[in-house]
Amino acid sequence: MQMAGFGGDLHIRKKGEIDLVTEIDFEVERMFRALVAERFPDHTVLAEEFSPPEDRGRIDEWSWVFDPVDGTTNFAHGLPIFCSSLALEHRGDPVVAAVYDPTRRELFTAERGVGAWLNGVPLRVSSAETLVDSLLCTGFPYTVHERARDLVDLFGEFLGRARAVRRLGSAALDMCYVAAARLDGFWEQRLNPWDISAGALIVAEAGGTVTNLDGGPFESRRGQVIASNGHVHDQMVETIRTWEASRSRNRTK
Template identity: 40%
Template sequence: MNHNINIPIRAARRAGAVIIRYLEQRKDVKVDIKGKNDFVSEVDRQAEAEIIEVLRKAYPDDAIIAEESGNYEADSDYQWIIDPLDGTTNFLHGHPYFSVSIALKYKKRLEQAVIYDPLRDELYTGIRGKGALLNDRRMRVSGLSGLQGALLGTGFPFKIPHHFECYMNTFKALHPQVSDIRRAGSAALDLAYVAAGRLDGFWEIGLQKWDFAAGVLLIQEAGGLVSDFSGGQNYLKTGNIVAGSPKVFKGILQSIQPHLSESLKV
C-alpha cells in the first residue's frame, strides 16, 4: 500500500484543532437536527472539511464516506471512512468525551485507523499487520480470563428506539456478570479504550460504519476480537458490534445472543 499513516494523522489533528477552538464558544455554535436525537453542528462540518481537504490533497482519486457531507464516489479500491466529531452531543454540553475517527479501507479490508482525542491529546493509530499504538506506545487489549471483573462499554440505541427493549435485555444479562458498564457517548473512543485495555469489552446496536471502522482495526491489531451479533464479520453492514479481549468478547457474545430479536441475529 502506498498510503502513509501520517496523512490521516495530520487530518485528525487539524480536525481536533477546530473542535478545541470552538469548545469554549460551544453555546454559540449553530446546531441543526438531522433526526430524532441526532444533531450536527457547524463544528462537525468544519472539522470534516479539514479532514477531507488533507485527504484529497494527498490522495485525490480515493473514495470518501463522510458522516456529514456524504460520499465522494470514486473508481478506487481505497475508501476513507470519516467521523469528524464522534460525540457531538457530549461536545455541545461540554462533556469531555468525544473524538475524531478516520479509517482507510482497501477493497474489503480495513487497513489504517486513526482516532484522536483532542482534549487529552491522545492519538490512537493502527496499521493492518503492524500493530496499534497510543501516542507511540504499543497497545494490547486486557488479559482478563472472562467477564468476572470486567469493565464494559456500550451505547444506548437512542436513534432506533424499537430496539431498546431488546438492548435492555442484553444489558440485564451482562450487568450481574461484570464489574460495571459505562455508557460514555463516543463509540469510536470507547473502542479505542478497548484496544488500550481501559475497557475490557464493548457492544452496541445499530452503529454507522464511521462510528466504529477505525476502532475495529485498532482492537484487532491490539490482539482483540470483533464480530457482529451472530459471531460473523458483517458488522460494517449491520452496525451491530461486539468487541473485546478474546475471552471477554466470547462472554459478551454468549450472554447477549439468547436475548436478541430475530432481526438482530443476522
C-alpha cells in the same frame, strides 16, 4: 478546531429527533475532503455529514472513512468525551487507523499487521478472562426511542454478568479503550462505518477480537460490533444469544 469550539457558543441543529450536528462537524469534514481530493484524487471519502445515505454500504478500492466528531451529543453539551475517527480502507477492510481525543491529547493509531499504539506507545488488550471480572461498555443508537425496551433489556443482561457496564457516548473511543485495556469489551448495534472502522483495526492490532454480534466476521457496513480482549468474547456472544432467545420467546407468547 474541535477544542476551539468546545464549550463555546456553537451553532447546533438537529438531524433527527435526538441526533445533533454542529458547525465543527461540517467544517472539519469539508477540510478533510479537500485534503483527500488534493493528495489522493482517486480515493473516495465516506464520512458522516456529506455522504448520502445510499453510499453508506458502498465499498471502493480505496476509501477514507471519517467521522469529524464522534460523540457530537457530548461535544454539544460540553461533556469532554469525543474524538475524530479515521480509517483508510482497501476494499472495505481498514488498513490504517487513527482516533484522536483532543481533550486528553491522546492519539490512538494502528497499521494492519504491524500494531497499535497510543501516542507512540504499543497497546495491548486486557487479560480479564470472565465477564464477572470485566468492565464493559456499550452505546445506544439515535433510534433508541423506537426500541428502548430491547436495548435496556440487553444492557441488563450484561449488567447481570459483568463487573460493571458503562455508556460513554463515543463508539470510536470505546473501542480504543478496549485496545488500551481500560475496558474489557464493547458491543453496539445500528452504527455507521465511520463509527467503528478505525476502532476495529485498533482493537485487532492490540491483540483483541472484533466480530459482528453473532460472532461472525466483522463488516463495518453491517453496523454492529463486539470488540473485546478476546478472552471474554465468546461469553459476550453467548450473552447476546441468550437475550435474543428470550426476546423471541416473549414475542411468541
